[in-house]
Amino acid sequence: MANDALRVPGSLMNYAWLVAEEEQVSMNPFFVTAIAEKVSALKTEAYFSERQARGDMAGFDAWLAASPEAEPMQGDDLPGI
Numbered sequence: 001m002a003n004d005a006l007r008v009p010g011s012l013m014n015y016a017w018l019v020a021e022e023e024q025v026s027m028n029p030f031f032v033t034a035i036a037e038k039v040s041a042l043k044t045e046a047y048f049s050e051r052q053a054r055g056d057m058a059g060f061d062a063w064l065a066a067s068p069e070a071e072p073m074q075g076d077d078l079p080g081i
Contacts, residue, residue: 006031 008016020030 016027016030016034020027023030025033
């Protein structure tokens with residue numbers, strides 16, 4: 001496991017301390033979780049961008065046109081709509 005120093009502005013560090021205290025975790029797991037969440041968000045964004053680039057709107061339209069016209073089944077409706 002790497003042991004790297006972080007340079008964090010004081011105001012951000014103070015807020016991080018408060019949040020970590022509220023979550024009842026020490027600073028190390030707090031920062032590890034925060035970094036993991038950010039990496040996950042960036043990787044997810046890249047994944048969907050790549051998927052979008054491979055998308056075929058004509059193929060989607062054809063698939064949608066081939067879908068049967070049917071009323072929603074019991075329980076498929078959205079409440080309040």
